[in-house]
Amino acid sequence: MALRLYNTMSSQVEEFVPLRDREVRMYACGPTVYGYGHIGNFRTFIAVDMLQRFLRQSGYSVHYVMNITDVDDKIIRNAAQDGVSVQQYTAKFEKAFVEDAAMIGIEQPTLVRATEHITQMADFVARLVKKDIAYRTEDGSYYFRIASFPQYGKLSKKDFGGMLDGARVDLDEYDKDSARDFALWKAPKPGEAFWDTSIGPGRPGWHLECSVMSMEELGETFDLHAGGEDLVFPHHENEIAQSESLTGKTFARFWFHVRFLLVEGEKMSKSLGNFYTLRDLVLKGHKPSSIRYLLTSVPYRNQLNFTFDGLKQAAVSVERLRNFQQRLSTGTFPSGSNPAMQSLAKDAGDRMKTSLEDDLNTAQAQAAIFEMVRSANSALDASEIKQDDVPALLTALEKFDEIFAVLKDDDGAKMKAVFDWASSEGREKDISAELREAVQSGRFSEAEIEKKIAEMETARRGRNFKVSDALRSELTGAGIVIENTKDGVRWRRK
């Protein structure tokens, strides 16, 4: 079996084979850095991250590029409102994006910035003009002539046949040849930031940057181009038009689009009051691992309904996996190996792989790991696990986590970082009691905890339960769970 992915271009699931033997070149449309990233953004970026992780796990080397849109209308407007330069404004939110992406377990792609490719973009426009594919309007803007690209609409399956002759001229766009023609380059408006270039002053249109930067980094034809489903039209359609009409070659071979998520059953929007940035959720006391788990649990092409109930459920699911991992890694086992456990681990690994190869069916991959966990827990209870089975089972878990990235318990540190950020921004009022508590639970050091546990054990051995119970509740109050097992005491932070 090989990886099969849905390709928006062909509207069907196809076998994914990169152009070069063991190398995948892929590009994702990244954020416009005009604010903090919301969970919808991160659903998309996490989906692409999982794809990228799975490709690597499957043995490919992956050249993964993501753009940062650091110039556009909203940025210019917001920066002006805040009374700061565009650069200051975008630097702040780009930094926030990188931090947030790391917090949610995204492996950082090669990031490229629009403002650092202005020259190349101007050249690109000039070349299109030379081929008579682009034209300049009176104000100094440049537009792409859609009539010059008959395949326009092939990605979004739109038929522009009757609309290309200029019959419907939009009154606002007075000097475009056709209403559908899109801006490659925008002439400066009074007071706005602009660049002086070979094609005149101005700034790039949105679509241009992705064509220029992806081809610069990955070549004229590369393997896969990703983004949210809203980008199919017009953004990606326009990228294809300008890129392919310039090179005469296929631009991206696979088009990977992630479905929008719903929040509490409705489209996320500020007016509905269900708009959440990643930081909002952490401020409410939710763990990054819970958020990531929930976002990974529904296959990327299905609608995902993000709810707070679901977030709670996700937290428990992650805990179940972590408990199992801890149980295996802290237990003691007789030497030897149990064939049943060996094949259990192998089957789980195989099923995970098969599921992910099937257009990244993450829900099934999760089911596979949970089935293994249940069986292995049973075996653990029955003392049927031998020393040599432990690494096999742990490896299956690690393979799972190479894709899902939810097992590493670094939630506390991440939440502390958000706590500190909110404090430094003067947003103490946004810090929930839950987050405060979660951060507080870090107040005991490992050494202190170990010491208290030792005291507790002494008390328990002396059947002095009053003392041991008091110690237990003190630790529980600090978010530390103590488990007394046959193999000794095991503890973890909740």
Add this chain to the structure above:
RNA sequence: GGCGCGGUACCCAAGUGGUAAGGGAGAGGUCUGCAAAACCUUUAUGCGUCGGUUCGAUUCCGACCCGCGCCUCCA
């Protein structure tokens, strides 16, 4: 209006032409000084509605109802 997606148990959510994964929650039980973890049993003769094809459909086809997305630089 054009194009597309979906409606599966209390919640989230896979899936298949032959009678429904997984997680959470609830109930009962085992284990246990307490606690926690874990395990077992249990919760859809049912997969939006109505027809059709078929030996047989939740899975294929048609109609309808409901929800959602894109078609205005929102991932």
